[in-house]
Amino acid sequence: MSENVKQLQSESKILIIDDDKMNGELTRKKLERRGFTVELHLSAMDFLQQVEDSKLVFDLVLLDIMMPDISGLEVLNQVRKKYNSFDLPIILVTSKDEADDIVVGLKEGANDYITKPVNIDIASARINTQLKIKELLSDSLHSKQISTINTMVTTLNHEINNPLAIAIGNLTISKEKIDHIRIEKALKALERITQIVKKIEAISQGDMEEVAYSTNVNMYKLK
Amino acid sequence: MFDEKQLLNHFDEDMEMVQDLVEIFSESYPESIQALKEALEASNYKDIELHAHTVKGMIGNFFANELKEIAYKLEQMGRDEVLNDDTKAQFSLLSEGLPRLEQALKDFCE
Numbered sequence: 378m379s380e381n382v383k384q385l386q387s388e389s390k391i392l393i394i395d396d397d398k399m400n401g402e403l404t405r406k407k408l409e410r411r412g413f414t415v416e417l418h419l420s421a422m423d424f425l426q427q428v429e430d431s432k433l434v435f436d437l438v439l440l441d442i443m444m445p446d447i448s449g450l451e452v453l454n455q456v457r458k459k460y461n462s463f464d465l466p467i468i469l470v471t472s473k474d475e476a477d478d479i480v481v482g483l484k485e486g487a488n489d490y491i492t493k494p495v496n497i498d499i500a501s502a503r504i505n506t507q508l509k510i511k512e513l514l515s516d517s518l519h520s521k522q523i524s525t526i527n528t529m530v531t532t533l534n535h536e537i538n539n540p541l542a543i544a545i546g547n548l549t550i551s552k553e554k555i556d557h558i559r560i561e562k563a564l565k566a567l568e569r570i571t572q573i574v575k576k577i578e579a580i581s582q583g584d585m586e587e588v589a590y591s592t593n594v595n596m597y598k599l600k
Numbered sequence: 601m602f603d604e605k606q607l608l609n610h611f612d613e614d615m616e617m618v619q620d621l622v623e624i625f626s627e628s629y630p631e632s633i634q635a636l637k638e639a640l641e642a643s644n645y646k647d648i649e650l651h652a653h654t655v656k657g658m659i660g661n662f663f664a665n666e667l668k669e670i671a672y673k674l675e676q677m678g679r680d681e682v683l684n685d686d687t688k689a690q691f692s693l694l695s696e697g698l699p700r701l702e703q704a705l706k707d708f709c710e
Contacts, residue, residue, distance in 0.1 A: 399621055403617070472653070
């Protein structure tokens with residue numbers, strides 16, 4: 378296993394939600410032995426509260442489908458209202474005979490599934506795949522952010538040049554003969570430049586947010 | 601009563617882990633079998649399905665395939681809302697089989 382994968386495994390926190398303590402404990406122990414950081418919850422309720430409060434501390438969830446208090450599919454449904462499959466990968470843990478539930482689960486936004494009794498090599502491979510995708514996506518979002526900043530710099534450069542030319546022009550003429558109207562124009566142009574500089578400052582502090590541009594495309598804008 | 605080879609493989613050849621899980625099994629199955637019994641008495645199909653499913657999952661971890669098949673039958677009966685003499689017979693087989701499995705697992709651990 379590469380150092381990169383090892384690091385990804387130990388830094389990512391995995392949550393197992395399974396009312397079956399035996400199965401949950403066994404999976405937890407085996408994943409820990411392979412270097413993952415794992416927590417086991419016998420009920421989904423605490424986790425759903427975290428989702429509700431937007432206080433997510435996990436990077437990936439292994440979710441049992443058939444549970445007494447709330448079904449895994451219902452949990453999945455509630456989570457997906459807030460976190461998409463890139464924000465929080467969810468792998469369903471099912472019995473072999475739950476084909477219908479698996480299909481519904483995948484449609485409802487589960488990233489993948491594994492069957493019980495959990496084969497740890499399959500589980501590790503699928504978890505690593507999801508963690509890797511998540512990491513790559515976050516890298517790619519970061520590079521998108523940089524390219525957005527580059528575009529902004531070009532635009533802002535242009536935006537500064539115009540009022541700067543106006544200010545210089547008006548002040549140059551006023552140098553020969555005081556003209557209050559021209560000085561007023563120059564001041565307004567300088568004020569615009571001040572505003573733009575403030576925008577640039579915000580960008581340099583990384584004060585941007587990702588907003589939904591359309592259903593599939595996100596863009597960055599200043600907060 | 602169970603497939604030793606598959607079991608050891610499933611537990612990473614780690615007897616300590618097997619022992620831990622056998623302990624959890626001993627603690628958990630009487631509760632589940634009691635819940636299943638009550639569900640059968642109340643003809644609560646949803647609970648029959650749920651508790652039989654839980655028991656099936658427990659047994660599955662030890663590769664006790666015959667017993668697992670019985671639990672699976674009960675789970676299906678719950679899903680299909682079938683309750684007859686065969687259901688009761690299957691339940692008897694399961695509730696008698698579980699303590700035997702527990703003993704076999706404990707012997708295996710020693």
